[in-house]
Amino acid sequence: MATVVLVVLGIASSVAHYFTRTPNPSINPAMVQRFVHRLWAWWLMFAILIAGLFLHRIGTIVLFGLVSFWAFREFITMTPTRRGDHRALFWSLVVFTPLQYVLIALSGWSFQGKTLDLYGIYSIMIPVYASLFIPARIAMAGDHKRFLERSAQIQAGLLVCVYCLSFAPALLDLKLLTMDGKPWTGSNAGLLFFFVLISQISDVFQWAWSRIKG
Known part of the structure; x- marks a missing residue:
């Protein structure tokens, strides 16, 4: 899942770089700049998402504290x-x-x-x-x-x-339970991954819908 998000962000960054370097008269430059700013926010959210997977608990808390x-x-x-x-x-x-x-x-x-x-x-x-x-x-x-x-x-x-x-x-x-009611003994990093991913998808669709419908 993280690989898919990385690929999508990479493609979006390439598109933004192309339109920044070669302006298109049919595309509003201000919209391109807003898209670039949004990309920075999405990359930051992706970094937090990866941190939730690979950093230890204290490292993740410190990262969110700095944010x-x-x-x-x-x-x-x-x-x-x-x-x-x-x-x-x-x-x-x-x-x-x-x-x-x-x-x-x-x-x-x-x-x-x-x-x-x-x-x-x-x-x-x-x-x-x-x-x-x-x-x-x-x-x-x-x-x-x-x-x-x-x-x-x-x-x-x-x-x-x-x-x-x-x-x-x-x-x-968070204390989690399995489907049969037993305590979850694994890591909750996947839950943090899901939370940040849903937040990122929500922001992407909100931005895209506002551009389409004005």
């Missing part, structure tokens, strides 16, 4: 912020983002004969504790202008770019 940090940082650069938001942004990027992935990495470890299950912590840390801390920290800065809007923007970015994305590597710890 979350990059995505949240890009989200913030496109979001209007004020000086009073800087401390809250620091806590969001430097504390809550890595802490979310550290908790996922520690979950499932054995310590003194006991297996750590931190799902109850990392499943509520950002939507509950971080969502309470961020507006409180902004309020402490004393800048009340558009307070609710600024707080909601940071909270939304943290939820989408960090919290939601962090549950992809958490799939590696």
